Amino acid sequence: MVAYDELGSLVPIKRTLQVIDYQNQANKESEEPSNKRVRPLGRVTSLANLISPVKNGAVRRFGQTIQASFRGDGKSPGVPQKPCSKAAAPTPPKRRNSTLWSETLDVHQKGTFSTKEIKRQEAIFELSRGEQDLIEDLQLARKAYHDPMLKLSIMSEEELTHIFGNLDAYIPLHEDLLAQLSKATGPDGTVGQIGQIVVNWLPRLNAYKDYCSNQLAAKALLDQKKQDRRVQDFLQRCLESPFSRKLDLWSFLDIPRSRLVKYPLLLKEILKHTPLEHPDAAGLEEAITIIQGVLSDINMKKGESECQYYIDKLEYLDDRQRDPRIEQCKSLLCHGELRNKSGTKLHVFLFTELLVLTRPVTRNERHCFQVYRQPIPVQDLVLEDLQDGDVRMGGSFRGAFSNADKAKNIFRVRSQDPSQAQSHTLQVNDVFHKQQWLNCLRSAISVHRPLSEPSTPTPPGSDARSKRRPSSVSAIVHMEETDENCPHTSSSPTTTSPSSSSSSTTSISSSTSPSPTSHKTKKDKKSLYSLGKRKETMV
Incomplete structure (x- = not known):
């Protein structure tokens, strides 16, 4: 057995064996096991093929860009192509900032607060951070879902209005609370009193009556539109994008309702860590009573809307079945x-x-x-x-x-x-x-x-x-x-x-x-x- 060096000359048998051993070892490190099914890159289905054919040029260009990324034009000559055993890892989803209030303080500053005060400020900080997250989600629902679907004519303006409601109107509402909390924050990062702020602000949440009352019909229309291939493709692409945090569209539309649920819990948590003699205690108790009344009114309005929704869907085979x-x-x-x-x-x-x-x-x-x-x-x-x-x-x-x-x-x-x-x-x-x-x-x-x-x-x-x-x-x-x-x-x-x-x-x-x-x-x-x-x- 002989081998040739890079210049084509004969080399001794001992060196030949060393070359073969080296090549075998390199192959074992670079190749997948023989019993594993391997799909070559050429047969990987392009994401562009999943997009329904449409006349709109923006979507077509989007598909062409995706398709071009799979061509692999930058191949080096003389280098064997490694079989592709799996698709590239998707971009990780965007993560929310989970920093605690106490983590924003230095060691010396943290030692100046009691354990009870730290827990109280943590609860207030959670309320403030939740408002910021809600504002971002409402803006995202508009910019990443509503506006593109309207521009690409994936849904009509009437359908989008029925599904999204008037989300833009609620953004200033929460921005106002966030601004008041920021104004009440002292140089040391603490909020002295929050009770009167929320007492004056909570009644404005009655603006959500119409939005919550329309949720049942909005969800039904969205589920119906998902049968459309273009809508399905668009929502799937959004779901796979980092900005969605692996949440579907309805999760974003339902965020305001889930936020309403948390207000009583957040206020009770703040009150729990507020001393009885604290000037904020009475205001927090009043705020809890107010939010419970607001939620009760929203519940009643939504219940009436739900009842009428199903009544309208009743179909009678005989007029004698109609009961007034x-x-x-x-x-x-x-x-x-x-x-x-x-x-x-x-x-x-x-x-x-x-x-x-x-x-x-x-x-x-x-x-x-x-x-x-x-x-x-x-x-x-x-x-x-x-x-x-x-x-x-x-x-x-x-x-x-x-x-x-x-x-x-x-x-x-x-x-x-x-x-x-x-x-x-x-x-x-x-x-x-x-x-x-x-x-x-x-x-x-x-x-x-x-x-x-x-x-x-x-x-x-x-x-x-x-x-x-x-x-x-x-x-x-x-x-x-x-x-x-x-x-x-x-x-x-x-x-x-x-x-x-x-x-x-x-x-x-x-x-x-x-x-x-x-x-x-x-x-x-x-x-x-x-x-x-x-x-x-x-x-």
């Missing part, structure tokens, strides 16, 4: 998808006055809910909690001879009005969601009928049913899961805080004195209002 009480409803207590005894999916709505069963349908690319049977007035509603295995679901021939189809997590609703003669056996996914539905239904029924009138009948001679829990009044618990069987109680932009439980918990009249169902007592009306009232805190 539906149009008068101002509150949707809960809703969600359940299955009936035959296994059909039904979307059930529990309004304050009516229980409406529907079938989800699509008409001319518009999602709506076709009313199934006759709506049942809540005052005539009878609820029965069924035990697992009491009935078989699905109606299959094979299931009639086996225990496989015995249903779990079921309950029955029916009308006690003889003229309707309706009965529906409904099934949810699990016992937790079943309990939520039972709580909602019992709470609604208790408003229209005294507790002395049982809403859950117990037929005589049935040992299994006699062991069931008695029908009791329970507070409606808000559900955040998007499970098909989850009873979505009326959504709101706020969440319940521990100190405000007395004002946000659903109150049910406990009076047992008989009264006609057609004439509600003052307590009944108050309970009905509390059922429709939105909770003060909900994420």
Whole structure:
């Protein structure tokens, strides 16, 4: 065995072996294992191919620029190309500044403050920094999403207005609070008093009523527009860009609502670390009361908007299904998808006055809910909690001879009005969601009928049913899961805080004195209002 040096001359066998060993070692370091699948660079799909063909030159040039970056024109002659086993790492997402207030101080300055004062200033600093982050996100939503989609004609101006609302109007609102906090900051970096500042500023948050009320319709329109390939491509490119922090468009549009939720928590945290004798204590307590009232009003307005949104989507096969009480409803207590005894999916709505069963349908690319049977007035509603295995679901021939189809997590609703003669056996996914539905239904029924009138009948001679829990009044618990069987109680932009439980918990009249169902007592009306009232805190 011989080898040649760089000049083509023969070299000794010993040197030849050294050259071969060196080449083998270099190859092992540069090559991937033989059992690993390798995709050459030439076959990597260009990002430009993912962009839908459009007439707009800006998008076409964007695609051509991306495509040119994959050509690899700068190849050195005589150098073998290394196989590309994976795509280049994406640009890391932009990170938010997470500096603490105490980290802005030097060692000597930090020692002059007590631990309690440091925690108080940290909470104030978090409030201030959150305002700055919110302003940046609102500006980003406009510059990175709204304006480019309008310029590239990806969406019409009307559609963008419906989805984005009037976000620009809220930027000066938060800039004003940030400016006041900055003005109140002393040379040592501390804020002496913040209570009166937020007391004067918080009522201005009522400006978010319209924005939060429109969120349900805005989200529905955005989901519909995502079916458009051009919209889908644009949003995907934004999601992969560093500025998005891996957040989708709706996350940015929902940031104002999530910020509203945090104000009570932030103020309570500041108050927690404020001494009782501090002049700021009284102002902070007043501010907490104000923000809870503001959020309650926003919740109520959003709940009415949500209720009307679903009422407008009801479709009637027969005019006799139209109940005038539906149009008068101002509150949707809960809703969600359940299955009936035959296994059909039904979307059930529990309004304050009516229980409406529907079938989800699509008409001319518009999602709506076709009313199934006759709506049942809540005052005539009878609820029965069924035990697992009491009935078989699905109606299959094979299931009639086996225990496989015995249903779990079921309950029955029916009308006690003889003229309707309706009965529906409904099934949810699990016992937790079943309990939520039972709580909602019992709470609604208790408003229209005294507790002395049982809403859950117990037929005589049935040992299994006699062991069931008695029908009791329970507070409606808000559900955040998007499970098909989850009873979505009326959504709101706020969440319940521990100190405000007395004002946000659903109150049910406990009076047992008989009264006609057609004439509600003052307590009944108050309970009905509390059922429709939105909770003060909900994420």
